[in-house]
Structures are given as C-alpha cells and as structure tokens.
Amino acid sequence: MAGSKGAGKNGFKVIGKPFHKVDAKVKVTGELKYADDLVLPRMLHTKLLRSTVPHARIVKIDPSRAEAYPGVKAVLLGKDLPITYGALPVSEDEHALAIDRVRMVGDPVAAIAAVDEDVATEALDLIEVEYEALRTITSIQDAYTITEPRIHQYGELGNIHRRQVYEFGNVEAGFADADFVREDITFYEGSTHLALEQHASLAQFSHDGKLTLWTSTQDMHYLHRHLAKVLGLPGSHIRVIAMPNGGGFGGKCDPFNHEIIVSKLAMITGRPVKICLTREEVFYAHRGRHPVLMSTKTGFKKDGSITAMHHRTILDGGAYGGHGVASTFYTGILQTTTHNVPHYKFEAVRVFTNKAPCGPKRGHGTPQPRWAQEIQLDKIADQLKLDPAEMRKQHAIPPNSITANWIRIGTLALGECIDKVVKGSGWKDKFRKLPYGKGIGIACSAYMTGTQTPIYYNKLPHSGVQLKLDRSGGVCVYCGSVEIGQGSDSILAYIVAEVLGIDPFDIRVVTGDTDLTPVDLGSYSSRVTLMTGNAAIQAAERARDILRQAVSEKLGVPGSRLSFADRRVFDTENPEKGMTFVEAVWLAEEKFGTLGTTGSYKPPAAPGKYKGATIGPSPAFTCTASVAEVDVNPETGIVTVPRVWIAHDIGRAINPVLVVGQIEGCVYMGLGEALMEEMTYRGNRNMVHKFPSFLEYKSPTTLEMCDVVTYLVESSDPNGPFGAKEAGQGPQLPVPPAIANAVYDAVGVRIDEIPITPDKVLKAIRAKAKGQEGRYGPTVFPTCEMPEPIIVKTPFEGGDGKAVEREPALSRK
Amino acid sequence: MKQMRKKSNGRLQKAHIHLGVNGEQVEVAFAPHKTLLEVLREDLGLTGTKHGCELGECGCCAVLVDGKPVLSCLALGVALEGHEVTTVEGMAQGTQLHPLQQTFAELGAAQCGYCTPGILLTAKVLLEKVPRPSRDEIKEALAGNICRCTGYIKIYEAVELAAARMAGEPAEPAKESIYGWE
Numbered sequence: 001m002a003g004s005k006g007a008g009k010n011g012f013k014v015i016g017k018p019f020h021k022v023d024a025k026v027k028v029t030g031e032l033k034y035a036d037d038l039v040l041p042r043m044l045h046t047k048l049l050r051s052t053v054p055h056a057r058i059v060k061i062d063p064s065r066a067e068a069y070p071g072v073k074a075v076l077l078g079k080d081l082p083i084t085y086g087a088l089p090v091s092e093d094e095h096a097l098a099i100d101r102v103r104m105v106g107d108p109v110a111a112i113a114a115v116d117e118d119v120a121t122e123a124l125d126l127i128e129v130e131y132e133a134l135r136t137i138t139s140i141q142d143a144y145t146i147t148e149p150r151i152h153q154y155g156e157l158g159n160i161h162r163r164q165v166y167e168f169g170n171v172e173a174g175f176a177d178a179d180f181v182r183e184d185i186t187f188y189e190g191s192t193h194l195a196l197e198q199h200a201s202l203a204q205f206s207h208d209g210k211l212t213l214w215t216s217t218q219d220m221h222y223l224h225r226h227l228a229k230v231l232g233l234p235g236s237h238i239r240v241i242a243m244p245n246g247g248g249f250g251g252k253c254d255p256f257n258h259e260i261i262v263s264k265l266a267m268i269t270g271r272p273v274k275i276c277l278t279r280e281e282v283f284y285a286h287r288g289r290h291p292v293l294m295s296t297k298t299g300f301k302k303d304g305s306i307t308a309m310h311h312r313t314i315l316d317g318g319a320y321g322g323h324g325v326a327s328t329f330y331t332g333i334l335q336t337t338t339h340n341v342p343h344y345k346f347e348a349v350r351v352f353t354n355k356a357p358c359g360p361k362r363g364h365g366t367p368q369p370r371w372a373q374e375i376q377l378d379k380i381a382d383q384l385k386l387d388p389a390e391m392r393k394q395h396a397i398p399p400n401s402i403t404a405n406w407i408r409i410g411t412l413a414l415g416e417c418i419d420k421v422v423k424g425s426g427w428k429d430k431f432r433k434l435p436y437g438k439g440i441g442i443a444c445s446a447y448m449t450g451t452q453t454p455i456y457y458n459k460l461p462h463s464g465v466q467l468k469l470d471r472s473g474g475v476c477v478y479c480g481s482v483e484i485g486q487g488s489d490s491i492l493a494y495i496v497a498e499v500l501g502i503d504p505f506d507i508r509v510v511t512g513d514t515d516l517t518p519v520d521l522g523s524y525s526s527r528v529t530l531m532t533g534n535a536a537i538q539a540a541e542r543a544r545d546i547l548r549q550a551v552s553e554k555l556g557v558p559g560s561r562l563s564f565a566d567r568r569v570f571d572t573e574n575p576e577k578g579m580t581f582v583e584a585v586w587l588a589e590e591k592f593g594t595l596g597t598t599g600s601y602k603p604p605a606a607p608g609k610y611k612g613a614t615i616g617p618s619p620a621f622t623c624t625a626s627v628a629e630v631d632v633n634p635e636t637g638i639v640t641v642p643r644v645w646i647a648h649d650i651g652r653a654i655n656p657v658l659v660v661g662q663i664e665g666c667v668y669m670g671l672g673e674a675l676m677e678e679m680t681y682r683g684n685r686n687m688v689h690k691f692p693s694f695l696e697y698k699s700p701t702t703l704e705m706c707d708v709v710t711y712l713v714e715s716s717d718p719n720g721p722f723g724a725k726e727a728g729q730g731p732q733l734p735v736p737p738a739i740a741n742a743v744y745d746a747v748g749v750r751i752d753e754i755p756i757t758p759d760k761v762l763k764a765i766r767a768k769a770k771g772q773e774g775r776y777g778p779t780v781f782p783t784c785e786m787p788e789p790i791i792v793k794t795p796f797e798g799g800d801g802k803a804v805e806r807e808p809a810l811s812r813k
Numbered sequence: 814m815k816q817m818r819k820k821s822n823g824r825l826q827k828a829h830i831h832l833g834v835n836g837e838q839v840e841v842a843f844a845p846h847k848t849l850l851e852v853l854r855e856d857l858g859l860t861g862t863k864h865g866c867e868l869g870e871c872g873c874c875a876v877l878v879d880g881k882p883v884l885s886c887l888a889l890g891v892a893l894e895g896h897e898v899t900t901v902e903g904m905a906q907g908t909q910l911h912p913l914q915q916t917f918a919e920l921g922a923a924q925c926g927y928c929t930p931g932i933l934l935t936a937k938v939l940l941e942k943v944p945r946p947s948r949d950e951i952k953e954a955l956a957g958n959i960c961r962c963t964g965y966i967k968i969y970e971a972v973e974l975a976a977a978r979m980a981g982e983p984a985e986p987a988k989e990s991i992y993g994w995e
Binding site (some may be wrong): 016018020021023024025027028030031034037051070118193194195196197198244245246247248250278279424483485486487526530611621651656657658659660661663665666668669671673693694695700701702703705707708710711712 | 822844854859860861862863864865866867868870871873883900901902904905908910913914915917918919920921923924925926927928929930934951952954955956957958960961963964965966967969986989990991992993994995
C-alpha cells in the first residue's frame with residue numbers, strides 16, 4: 001500500500017507517519033491567534049469609503065466634515081499614497097486609494113482611522129465625493145470593441161491588457177498529419193476563494209521609526225517589498241508578521257490596499273491601526289479565478305494520439321493587473337504535461353473590465369484550460385469509440401521527458417494513477433453502461449510543485465531556513481513560510497526531526513516574520529513543501545554534521561558510523577554506545593560555540609530559453625487522475641455527485657493524513673466550481689456583484705459534498721524533499737472535467753460551460769430532445785489582432801530551447 | 814430589557830449584564846447594540862469564537878447558549894443576561910482535550926482551523942443528543958457550518974471517531990482515512 005512505503009521500508013521515523021500537525025492543538029482549542037484576534041492598547045479602527053460606481057473620474061472629494069467628526073483621528077486620501085504597486089512588476093497599476101479615477105465598484109477612495117468601528121463608519125458618510133461617470137467595460141466583448149475610455153493607460157491596446165502567442169513546432173503540419181481535427185469553444189466562469197477568515201491587518205509605528213504589520217497574507221515577502229516602496233520606508237524598518245491564515249487558496253497573495261492604508265495611518269497617528277474587511281468587501285477584494293473563454297483546436301489520429309493543438313484563451317481580468325499576466329500564461333502552458341502534444345500553439349489575451357480584479361485561485365489559471373482539454377479528450381474518445389481512460393493512459397507522456405514547450409517533467413506516474421481510479425471505481429462495468437440519469441466520467445491533470453522563477457527577477461534563494469540549537473537540546477526552525485492551513489509549519493518540524501533523530505514536537509517552529517525568519521517567497525504555486533523542505537534538509541544536515549563531529553571525537557567512533565534516532569546519537573554498529581541528543585548538543589556547543597546553521601533552496605534552471613520560458617517550469621510535477629460518478633435529474637437538470645475517486649502522484653507523502661486532507665479539499669473546491677460557484681455581476685452595467693454573501697454565493701455544504709476515495713501514488717521525485725511533491729492544488733484540476741464528462745455519460749449532453757447549473761443541463765436536454773445539438777456552451781470565439789508568434793522548435797525537432805530568429809525587422813537594418 | 818439611556822455625546826450608555834461563560838459567572842458592560850460575538854471577542858477576550866460573515870450564514874461563530882448551538886453574530890449581547898454560554902475555550906477540561914478536539918487534531922480535521930470552533934461546538938451538541946450518529950446525521954447537523962479547506966470528510970471521520978471513543982470503544986482512525994485506499 002502506498003502510504004506505508006514511507007512509514008516502514010525506508011527506515012524513516014517521522015516521514016510518512018500520520019503525526020498531528022504542530023499547530024493542531026492550538027487550533028482545536030481556539031488558542032491560535034489570527035490577525036483579527038490581535039488587540040493593542042490605544043488601537044484605532046479603520047473603515048474604507050468605497051466607490052459605488054464602476055468607472056468614473058473623481059471630480060471632487062471633500063473630507064473636511066469627516067475630519068471634524070468627534071473620534072476621527074485621521075482621514076487618508078489617494079494623494080497621500082501616490083506610489084503605484086501591484087503583484088507583478090509588469091503591472092504595478094494599483095493605488096492604495098483612488099486618486100482621480102475609480103475602476104470598479106469597491107475601489108477605496110478614502111480611509112478613516114477612528115477610536116472605534118462605529119465612529120469610523122459614521123464618518124464615512126460625511127466624506128463628499130463627486131464622480132463623473134465613464135463608460136463601463138463589462139465583458140470580454142466590450143473590451144474588444146470599446147477602445148476608449150481605457151481602464152488603464154498601459155497595456156497592449158484599448159482595454160486589452162496582454163496578448164501573447166507562442167508556437168512550438170508547426171501546428172499546421174501537425175493538423176495535416178491528423179486523421180481528424182476538432183475545435184471546441186468552452187467557457188469557465190470565475191469564482192472566488194471564499195476563505196472563512198476575512199482579511200485583517202494591524203499596523204503599529206513605533207517612535208523608533210519602525211513599522212510592524214500583522215496581517216493575513218500568504219506572501220509576506222512580496223508584501224514587505226511593496227510596503228517599502230509605497231510607504232517610502234527602508235525595508236529594514238518594516239516588519240511584516242504573517243499571521244496564520246484562516247484559509248487562503250490564493251486570495252491573500254496580492255499586496256492589498258488595506259494593508260498599505262493601515263500602515264500609513266499608523267505612521268500618521270502614532271497609534272496602532274486595525275482593519276478587518278467585511279465579507280462583502282472580501283468579495284470585492286477578490287483576486288480569484290479568471291473567467292476564461294477558450295477555443296481548443298486539436299488534431300488527432302484514430303488511436304487517440306494528438307498530432308497538434310492550437311489553444312486560444314481570453315481572460316476577463318477585471319480592473320487591475322495583479323497576478324494576471326502570470327495567470328494568462330497558465331491558461332495554456334500546462335496543456336502539454338499529460339497527453340503527448342508534439343506541436344502546440346498557444347494564444348492568450350487578458351482584458352481589463354470594470355470588475356473586481358482576478359488573480360490566483362487554487363490551480364492558478366490552469367483549472368480552466370485543463371477542463372477544456374479534458375472534456376475535449378472525452379469527445380475525441382467518444383468520436384473514436386475508444387475508452388477515454390485507456391486512451392489517456394496509452395498517450396500519457398512518460399516520466400523524464402521534455403514537452404513541446406520545453407517543460408521538463410521528472411517523475412510522473414500518470415498511468416498508475418489512471419489504473420487506481422479505473423479499478424477502484426469499477427469503471428469498466430459502469431462506463432456507458434449505467435442507466436439514463438446516472439453517469440461516470442474520467443479526467444487527468446498535472447501540476448507544478450513551485451515555479452522556477454520568483455515574481456521579481458533575482459538570483460537569490462527561493463527559500464531559506466535557519467536552525468538554532470542550544471544547550472537545552474532545544475531546536476528552533478526559522479523560515480519565512482506562511483502557514484495557511486496546509487501544514488507548512490508541520491512539514492518543517494517533521495523534516496528537521498527526521499534528519500536530527502528527534503521528535504517533531506520537541507521542535508519550535510517560527511515562521512512568517514520578516515524580522516526573525518529568512519526569506520521564503522510565500523505560500524503560492526504549491527512550492528512550500530518542496531522548497532522549504534529542501535532548505536530545511538540542508539540546514540538540518542549541516543547541524544547534524546556539527547553534532548556528528550563533536551560526538552565522534554568524544555566517543556571515538558567514526559562520524560560515518562553515527563546514527564541519529566530516538567533522541568539519541570549512537571554508534572550504528574553498537575547502539576548501546578552513544579549519548580542523548582541533548583548531551584550531543586551540549587558537547588557541540590562546548591566545542592564550536594553557539595550553534596546555528598542555515599539552508600537554502602533555489603530551483604534548477606529550466607531547459608527553455610525563449611522569452612516567457614520561465615513561467616511553467618517547476619522542480620517537479622505531480623499528476624492526478626479522477627473518476628466522478630453523477631446523478632442527473634432529467635426533469636430538473638440538477639446534478640449531484642455521490643462519489644469521486646482520485647489518485648494523486650505525491651512523490652512521497654511526508655505526512656499521509658495531511659496529503660489525503662489536501663486532496664479531499666481539492667475535490668471539494670473542484671466540485672464547487674463544477675456545479676455552483678460563480679463570481680458574477682448584475683447585468684445593468686453597474687457592475688455590482690450579484691451575491692457578495694455566504695448565503696447567496698453558492699458553495700458546497702455538507703449536504704452537497706461527495707464521498708471521496710483517495711489513492712496516494714508515490715513516485716519519489718529526486719528534486720523533492722524525501723521525494724515529496726505538491727498536494728494542495730493539482731488534485732483540484734481533474735474534478736470539474738470528470739464531472740462534466742460524467743454528465744455526458746448520464747444524459748448524453750455536453751455542458752461546455754462551468755458551472756454546470758440545472759438551467760444549462762435542462763436547456764441541453766431539451767435541445768437534444770428537439771433533435772438539435774445536445775450541448776450548452778459558447779459558440780463564438782471573438783478575435784482581436786494578435787502579434788506574430790514567438791516560434792520555438794520543439795525538443796522532438798532538435799530545438800535548442802531558444803526562439804527561432806526572425807528575419808531582421810526593417811527598423812533594425 | 815433594561816431601558817437604554819443616552820449619554821451626552823448622543824451614544825447609548827453601556828449595557829451591563831451578568832452571564833455564565835464556560836462555567837464561570839462574569840459581569841460585562843458593552844455598547845448595547847453589540848452582538849454576542851462582539852461581546853465575547855471584544856469585551857471578554859474570548860477570540861476562539863470566529864467570524865466569517867457576521868450575517869448568520871457561515872457558522873464560524875457558533876457557540877452554545879444553555880447547551881444549544883446559537884450563531885453568536887445574530888444574538889444580541891443584552892439578551893444573554895442570566896444565560897450560560899459555552900465557547901470553544903470551554904471545551905477542554907483543564908489540559909484534557911474533549912474527545913472531539915483530540916480526534917480533530919489526529920485526523921487533520923482542522924486545516925486552517927478557522928471554522929473549527931463552530932464545528933466542534935455544533936458536533937458536541939450532536940453527540941450529546943445522538944451518541945452514535947450516522948454519517949447522514951452528522952451531515953445534517955453540520956449543514957450550517959461552512960468549511961472551505963477539508964471538504965468535510967475528515968470532519969465526519971473525526972466526529973465518528975470521537976463518538977466511538979466516547980462510547981468507550983478503543984477506536985482508531987480507519988487506515989484509509991490516514992493513508993488513502995490501496
């Protein structure tokens with residue numbers, strides 16, 4: 001059995017064992033502090049005045065009445081924070097407070113710090129703002145056709161933020177080689193993270209000129225840099241403390257205006273300043289799943305092999321750049337990582353609209369195209385009368401390959417994952433054999449374990465760990481990673497404990513504090529276990545070497561013969577001969593002085609050398625296969641999912657119970673996106689969110705959640721710590737397409753638009769009954785002028801990873 | 814309800830009530846419009862009770878009033894005079910965790926931990942009423958508590974495991990819950 005591999009055979013004492021998390025007990029007792037649980041003496045409270053209009057010039061803003069209101073200590077306007085910022089260096093297009101223009105409902109235009117929340121709220125009404133409305137850009141179609149006014153003055157043209165075109169190999173040649181070519185147009189609606197914890201921040205500016213910000217952020221390091229830039233303080237004078245997140249899912253990755261605002265208000269008032277967003281405000285803060293319209297044209301042979309793919313995407317980005325340029329890449333770059341694709345063309349466009357900005361949500365940009373690809377593969381199998389599970393397995397890319405777009409894949413046990421879910425679900429007895437209304441579907445995916453490139457260009461480590469050992473035998477691990485519920489603090493303890501032969505609960509873990517902990521880039525991109533884990537191994541091995549030297553000398557046993565286990569250091573050949581770990585640390589401190597080590601990690605270079613080749617490559621890829629069973633009521637169109645089987649190549653489960661938990665969470669979030677979650681706006685050009693509340697934004701409760709049968713497949717990747725790869729995002733990817741494919745198996749209609757809501761299912765069933773196409777989904781893919789593609793020869797063509805040089809442009813002659 | 818009097822600045826005078834909190838009698842004064850959630854978190858320092866919506870939609874802030882689950886964001890503090898409130902801080906006996914707290918820790922049923930206090934208290938009442946609930950009964954009881962991390966599966970398993978242990982069985986988690994299926 002998969003999980004027990006790590007538990008016994010390799011002689012691990014900690015790795016592979018189901019320890020509880022180091023923070024489990026403080027979580028179940030309510031002891032753990034989240035950002036909004038913090039209180040400081042003399043603390044002020046902040047409320048933000050937000051735009052009620054989607055697109056307008058600010059003609060006048062008068063805060064004087066609010067300033068005079070009893071209990072108000074400061075009013076902040078856009079002009080007080082004139083420096084722009086944004087998650088990516090290529091799109092720093094945000095102001096903490098709007099200066100002369102609002103771009104969405106919810107854009108903050110003024111902030112008030114007051115003695116309590118009531119006073120701050122009352123004073124908001126006293127600020128007078130006069131807007132001059134601008135034409136609203138509501139949709140992809142609007143952004144393509146309305147070039148003025150522009151939401152931002154930068155970008156490609158009009159309201160098109162970003163265009164990118166890549167051709168790897170020669171897709172036309174690939175299509176010519178195909179037996180069939182089909183094009184499918186699909187749409188994946190946006191959704192939001194809906195983390196239970198509302199974003200909260202508390203800032204304090206001391207009289208020594210130092211700022212401290214306690215905040216619910218996933219990406220403390222990047223926030224630290226943005227604060228320094230916008231506030232004009234040296235980074236060394238800013239301390240960001242990332243509090244444990246009450247759920248993140250990507251929603252706390254961006255630097256947020258409220259984080260900057262409370263910092264500035266603390267600097268102005270000299271008092272601690274706090275904010276906690278309301279749930280409605282969290283909906284507008286958003287940065288969630290981009291709505292993506294896709295066209296996937298694929299050439300294939302009778303055996304189900306793909307000869308070429310031309311994949312086009314258009315992302316509705318909302319009002320700001322955020323992580324959007326990266327999201328844009330991600331709507332195409334991983335299409336080559338499961339089914340072999342020898343020629344691949346990828347065109348993507350991101351547009352600005354007057355809506356809450358989109359960004360990274362679990363799977364960041366890849367669930368949408370993965371869904372498009374997997375439902376198309378199902379159609380291809382259907383057309384070819386092949387079993388879609390077998391077809392996927394037959395053409396799965398082998399481990400240790402480089403894809404057409406120059407992504408190096410290490411271990412990848414996709415075939416084994418497919419076998420697990422096929423066998424477990426009884427696929428062969430069910431597929432196309434269940435009664436009308438019941439169906440089963442399969443889909444696969446692959447995902448990165450961290451990105452190869454940091455968000456801003458640098459050659460520094462992506463993750464650092466410091467270890468402190470003292471004469472009490474105490475071991476403290478310092479790392480800049482941020483615990484968002486995934487268990488990153490625990491992973492550090494498990495790994496250090498394994499290397500040093502001590503109990504993980506003997507270790508103190510200090511994370512998420514820019515003053516105390518070395519830089520880790522943050523909890524995004526499924527990077528944390530791999531990168532902090534490798535850094536922790538290095539730091540712990542260095543500490544072990546120091547102890548080894550001291551103990552070896554004392555015992556007269558060669559260092560290579562010493563073992564570290566069970567809180568002891570001993571002679572492997574004569575285990576009686578040894579000493580306690582505490583004694584070993586004492587001895588080493590006596591010999592070497594104060595003990596401390598560091599470890600760091602930087603991913604290996606990617607093989608691709610073309611512009612843009614740095615987005616997509618990862619030290620290790622996971623893969624997942626999933627089978628979903630559905631019940632479709634043909635009278636109501638309601639789809640329910642009784643069970644999902646899911647097999648995930650985890651590399652190695654450092655703690656299996658946490659991995660299984662991540663996978664179950666992925667199935668849950670995939671189910672929600674597949675069937676109900678929608679981030680949509682009222683259709684009257686006012687761009688007010690349709691349902692910015694927990695009640696009306698539908699998400700699965702216990703009554704909708706399916707049973708989950710999870711299989712762990714361990715391929716032990718050489719780049720992973722103890723072979724481990726990611727678990728937090730990849731397993732979400734195959735769930736929505738498996739459900740869509742199961743709906744087809746159940747009632748014979750294709751729902752080419754996520755979420756699969758009852759109205760869409762009914763429309764497709766009724767259309768089919770009338771003899772029309774049994775399908776619901778978009779039929780038109782709008783086009784805009786696109787730049788010439790960057791052409792890259794594939795590895796199969798003997799390419800070198802660089803773009804093909806074009807004829808020199810006239811201007812350069 | 815006592816008559817509220819306005820102070821010179823136009824604000825209402827603080828309400829002043831006595832109530833039981835986790836078995837102790839406490840006396841607390843607060844602005845009279847405050848919810849029980851706010852009184853617990855802001856005036857009694859019991860931040861174990863969380864909030865996710867403050868509109869009664871997410872279940873995070875569930876506490877027990879006289880032993881019954883109540884959404885503390887929808888209850889007015891002033892209405893609690895003389896009542897007994899149990900929060901997550903009151904679940905453990907000294908350093909001894911409640912069996913539910915123990916199994917939630919063991920099975921990773923608390924990922925980010927933010928919805929956990931409300932779920933623990935709701936589950937506690939379920940087990941008091943139905944000592945060995947079926948999976949469907951657990952789902953029904955927890956249908957008002959949203960969790961975005963776990964997909965609820967580990968939560969069900971933890972409730973079932975705690976129920977078994979509270980019934981005196983030396984129960985261990987199912988192998989599949991820990992290692993996945995073979």
